[in-house]
Structure formats: C-alpha cells, structure tokens
Amino acid sequence: MPDRPAGGQPRVSQAKARLLRVLGHPVRVSILELLRDGERTVGDLQQALGLEASSTSQHLSALRSLDVLESRREGTNVYYRIKDPRTTDLLETARKIITTSLEDSQSLLAQLNDREATED
C-alpha cells in the first residue's frame, strides 16, 4: 500500500484535509458550537441555525459521514452529539489562533496611529 496515492499528497495529509474541510464551513462550525454542551435534536438545531430542515440535515450528514458526530433516535426525534471531545478542542485552538492574529494586527494598527500623531 503506497503512502502517496495517485493524487499527489500522502494519504495522511488527505485524511487530515478531509476532516478540516468538513469543519471549515460556518454552518458546521455553528453546529459544533451548539453541540458543545451536549446533544440536541435536529429540529432544535435547525431553529437555532435559522436554516431549512433539508439544509440542516445535509450539514449534519456531512459531519456524521466523517465520524465527527453520532446520532440516536428517540421516538420521532433524532439527537446528535459530538463523538470525540477533541473536536471541540480543535475548534477552541482555532479560536485562539484567530484571536492572537487579530490582536497582532490591532497593535500594529495602534503603532501606526501613534507614529502618525508624533512624527514630522
């Protein structure tokens, strides 16, 4: 079994990319944030997201097909939950990276403004 399939990049890179890509959508990020504190029904999620039922279901199924979510049925409702808690950590890390990056540009901006005020 070759490490590098026809595509070009190694299998492991491809697997990571698949996971990150499925997480890389605003609706799906919102879903994970909603599920951070525990399971919820599809109808509940749909309402919180402000989406059509069909669209909600499609995003949920994308996440489940990569094993990010799992579901159980109870009567007429289906409950979804996050399968691996490290998925939440991953999103939290993403948040930290973004925050740092924004803080850096903020402080750069402040420096530029200071300089403008004092120079010449």
Next chain:
Amino acid sequence: MPDRPAGGQPRVSQAKARLLRVLGHPVRVSILELLRDGERTVGDLQQALGLEASSTSQHLSALRSLDVLESRREGTNVYYRIKDPRTTDLLETARKIITTSLEDSQSLLAQLNDREATED
C-alpha cells in the same frame, strides 16, 4: 456592529470556518507538515510537494493571507514559516481524532469477523 452578518451564522463561526477551510486541503496540510521543523524556501517546498511553481505559490499565499504563514526574502529565495505554533497543534489534534476513529472501525470490523467465525 451585529454579531450575525447577513450570511446567517455568527462572525466568529465564519472566522473559524475560514481558517479551517484554508487548512482543509491536502497540499496545504502537506505544506504545514513540511514547515513543522522550521522554515523552507518556496523552491524546496515546491520540489517536496511535486507541484508547479505557480500552484505552490498560490497555496502559500492562501495560507499567508490568513496569517497562518509568514515569509522573508533572502536574496532570490523566499523562506516561509509557520507563524503560530498552535497551528501545528491543531493538525496534531486532527490526526488524533482520525486515528481514534479508524481504530474504532477496525475493532468493529474485528468483532464482525469473530462473530462470523463462531456463529451457526
């Protein structure tokens, strides 16, 4: 300033999604893996990736535009490096999630095979 822009999902979710999506491509995952141990030139990366120069440059620029990478020029070469080390952590977390998920399906498969061998 509204939390929820016209798009639908909150700004924060959108920002996270942008970051995760730019990381969600096999070539860009490979780039980050190559840069894990330190900076490298574009030509070096290009060769390791097996890509066209222009394609390499565009992936690098996508990563830089979201502040994932930074670069410096030295003579005719440009060196790229990872800006925030937590980006590496994020990829590592992704790897762990995938590994666990694969192990789970492996053991499920093993159970199925055992049952097949002993039943009837």
Next chain:
DNA sequence: GTAGGATCTTCAATGGTTTGAATATTCTAA
C-alpha cells in the same frame, strides 16, 4: 550599469467541486 539567469508571484482561463433551495422519498409513532 546592464544582460542573463534564477526564483517567486500574479493574472486569466479552464475544469471541477461545493453549496443552497426545492422537491421527493423514507422512516417512525400513534
């Protein structure tokens, strides 16, 4: 200083993939 070569980036066109919305279908509980 300027011609040539090397490295990297940008641009525009193409082909492919993903998304969103609407509709149809399946599933479940009563």
Next chain:
DNA sequence: TTAGAATATTCAAACCATTGAAGATCCTAC
C-alpha cells in the same frame, strides 16, 4: 394509514484549484 420528522436527490449558481504565460525581483558577471 396518516402526520410529522428526517433524509436523499436534483440542479443551477457560486466557489476553488490548476495551468500556462507574463511580470517582478534579485543576484552575478561582464
């Protein structure tokens, strides 16, 4: 069987990746 809920399918529009050509930028050597 019927209503309600969830999922699957479809198709047009938006988006992304790749390619090749042209454009910068910098070094070296004459």
